[in-house]
Amino acid sequence: EPEVTQTPSHQVTQMxxxxxxxxxxISNHLYFYWYRQILGQKVEFLVSFYNNEISExxxxxxxxxxxxxxxxxNFTLKIRSTKLEDSAMYFCASALWRSTxxxxxxxxxxxxxx
Amino acid sequence: xxxxxxxxxxxxxQEGRISILNCDYTNSMFDYFLWYKKYPAEGPTxxxxxxxxxxxxxxxxxxxxxxxxxxxxxxxxxxxxxxxSAVYFCAASAPSKTSYDKVIFGPxxxxxxxP
Numbered sequence: 270e271p272e273v274t275q276t277p278s279h280q281v282t283q284m285x286x287x288x289x290x291x292x293x294x295i296s297n298h299l300y301f302y303w304y305r306q307i308l309g310q311k312v313e314f315l316v317s318f319y320n321n322e323i324s325e326x327x328x329x330x331x332x333x334x335x336x337x338x339x340x341x342x343n344f345t346l347k348i349r350s351t352k353l354e355d356s357a358m359y360f361c362a363s364a365l366w367r368s369t370x371x372x373x374x375x376x377x378x379x380x381x382x383x
Numbered sequence: 384x385x386x387x388x389x390x391x392x393x394x395x396x397q398e399g400r401i402s403i404l405n406c407d408y409t410n411s412m413f414d415y416f417l418w419y420k421k422y423p424a425e426g427p428t429x430x431x432x433x434x435x436x437x438x439x440x441x442x443x444x445x446x447x448x449x450x451x452x453x454x455x456x457x458x459x460x461x462x463x464x465x466x467x468s469a470v471y472f473c474a475a476s477a478p479s480k481t482s483y484d485k486v487i488f489g490p491x492x493x494x495x496x497x498p
Contacts, residue, residue, distance in 0.1 A: 273426070294415050303478065304488075311387075311472070311489060311490045311491065312419075312427060312472060312474075312488040312489070312491075313488065314485045314486055314488075317485070327485065327487055339445045360426045360427070361426075362426070371429070372429065372486075374425075374426025374427045374428065375431075376425050376426050377424075377426055378422060379427075
């Protein structure tokens with residue numbers, strides 16, 4: 270069964286450094302998403318992406334964040350200058366159709382900012 | 384800003400019995416509700432959803448009930464199985480200018496089904 274993959278599974282970085290989290294969505298999917306979950310808190314929507322542009326973003330997704338689909342398979346989330354509070358699990362999701370119940374989630378990347 | 388609340392952080396149920404997970408919401412604009420299941424080290428997996436025009440949706444052992452006037456929904460699992468042990472997230476979305484992209488998650492309820 271096709272699945273969403275994410276790399277790395279765990280990323281440790283120093284505050285102020287840039288990180289890029291990578292996702293490979295399911296191959297025929299057209300809609301892409303990033304969510305995050307701070308430890309002990311709820312899963313939060315960050316951004317959705319379609320047709321090479323952001324379709325919706327949350328208040329969390331400020332200028333420090335950017336997303337890109339650099340080639341036909343990868344979908345990346347970049348945090349330009351990490352802060353301690355960026356430490357969280359970051360989940361990528363993809364969907365064939367634009368409805369919430371068809372979003373398939375990856376296993377997540379645990380980001381630790383020191 | 385807790386628009387979706389799950390007031391029970393954990394729940395233990397005997398195998399074969401019914402599990403009832405509850406969820407409350409505050410935003411009256413929500414019109415689509417979902418339940419996700421999450422195992423450790425995995426991403427959330429969609430389980431079942433319900434539109435606000437319905438009050439019940441059933442899929443095998445899983446049934447979701449929606450009470451719009453009370454802004455409350457619940458997930459029933461009958462019969463509960465040990466493999467159901469996971470964290471269950473209630474989630475909701477509202478129509479936006481684009482679509483239902485933004486999903487608001489609750490904090491989750493950890494279900495343990497005891498053999």
